[in-house]
Amino acid sequence: MKHFDLNIDKILEDWETHHAIRELIANALDERTLTGTVEPQVTKDSAGWWHIRDFGRGLRQENLIQSENPEKLSHPNIIGKFGIGLKDALATLERKGVRVLIRSRHGDISLARVAKHEFEEFTTLHATVSEPSLQLLVGTDCCLYGVLDAQVESAKRLFLAFDSARPLAETRYGSIYTRGEGPAAIYINGMKVAEEPNFLFSYNITSINAAIRKALNRERQNLGRTAFSDRVRTILLESESDSVAELIVQDLERLSAGNAHDELGWLDVQEHAVRILSAKRQVVFLNSATVMGRPDIIDSARSSGFEVVIVSDALARKVDGLSDIAGHPVVALGEFLRRQNESFEFRWVSLRDMSEREQMVWGQRDAILALIGGLPSVVKEVRISETMCATIQINQGNVGLWDGAQGWIILKRSVLESLEGFAGTLLHEALHAKYGVSDVSREFEYHLTEVCGRLAATVVRLLPSKRTPS
Secondary structure (H helix, E strand, C coil): CEEEECCCCCCCCCCCHHHHHHHHHHHHHHHHHHHCCCCCEEEECCCCEEEEECCCCCCCHHHHCCCECHHHHCCCCCCCCECHHHHHHHHHHHHCCCEEEEEECCEEEEEEEEEECCEEEEEEEEEEEECCCCCCCCCCEEEEECCCHHHHHHHHCCEHHHCCCCEEEECCCEEEECCCCCCEEEEECCEEEEEECCCCCEEEECCCCHHHHHHCCCCCCCCCHHHHHHHHHHHHHHCCCHHHHHHHHHHHCCCCCCCCCHHHHCHHHHHHHHHHHHHHCCEEEEEHHHHHHCHHHHHHHHHCCCEEEEECHHHHHHHCCCECCCCCECCEHHHHHHHHHHHEEEEECCHHHCCHHHHHHHCCHHHHHHCCCCCCCCCCEEEEEEEEEECCCCCCCCCEEEECCCCEEEEEHHHHHCHHHHHHHHHHHHHHHHHCCCCCCHHHHHHHHHHHHHHHHHHHHHCCCCCCCC
């Protein structure tokens, strides 16, 4: 039997039993990663002993005297970088009155308080190493007696390996996971270091930057957000998962109400999600002002097969003119209007092409326009087209268009079938031209109401049956 002084100069007073169990589980998971063996087991036997068992190379006594494990330091996906983690765990368990027995084919290790070498008056915590009780044991079996089931479960909840979170995306910097009913979790190489109640996702950081490395303390818990926020942001920007993008876009609509998740505070993350979603689906991104003030655009978009997603003013401005991850334009208001204008196809109709009745109706245009003060000065010409079809299905049944770029009011030939249809459509487009307002906007409704009132008053004055005010 040999005694090894663990040289624990400073006991971690803040550590509880589940923190010590966490270190033993971390060692087991690391051994699986290093050796490519099967998943570790955490079980309880009929005698009340808990077992944390891996199937690797087996713990040696030399592992107890290392301050840092060179093998772990050189591996990018290892949970525990410090060899002192195991000694901290053993010291905590001894302090909490837990019996410890570590078994491998290299020997059995237990704990004892033994006089310090050359300082007999001091007793310190030693590892007692004896011959292996199980010489054919594969891996390491850490046996604990005197721990509560709840303490083991608390330790297991600190690991992604025991979390039910579903993976959503993997990047070279880490992975994105769904969050459960509780707070979102921040893991580093599978070990939980922080919780975030208002994060949309949980994250497993596998590429550690300088800020994280500096902030990782001996306790490896309660890491501040400033240490990992840049890495989380980078993981989101690296992700090309449409499921991640869709959840972010859904959360965008909560921004105006002030209850969106914290990741949505990063405008570049919002933009990235829009670029992904735009490449995956036929979506138009509009701000709330457009949605409220331009229902004609909403109708056009939906009838064309577009899904309308409401975003903030800042994001709408930022993505209008950008390309998605496939290199195609993101469809925001500017791009949508450009496509709408390009979609109209015209076959012009001249006066000689019209029937006699159509010519009669067409001949009333000046009289009709006189009702609003004549042809607006911005209008260069009123044109008739045989068709006004769109290559994308915008405004099905549309019979009139004000083209400000050309200075044309364009009417579909079918409106010439009746004087009422022609007059109504001509006045409608003339109001757009005269006042520079869009369909269903408050300003357009005001001017339309004004014209309707003026026309109604004119008609009523012509009625002979009653006296009307002048």
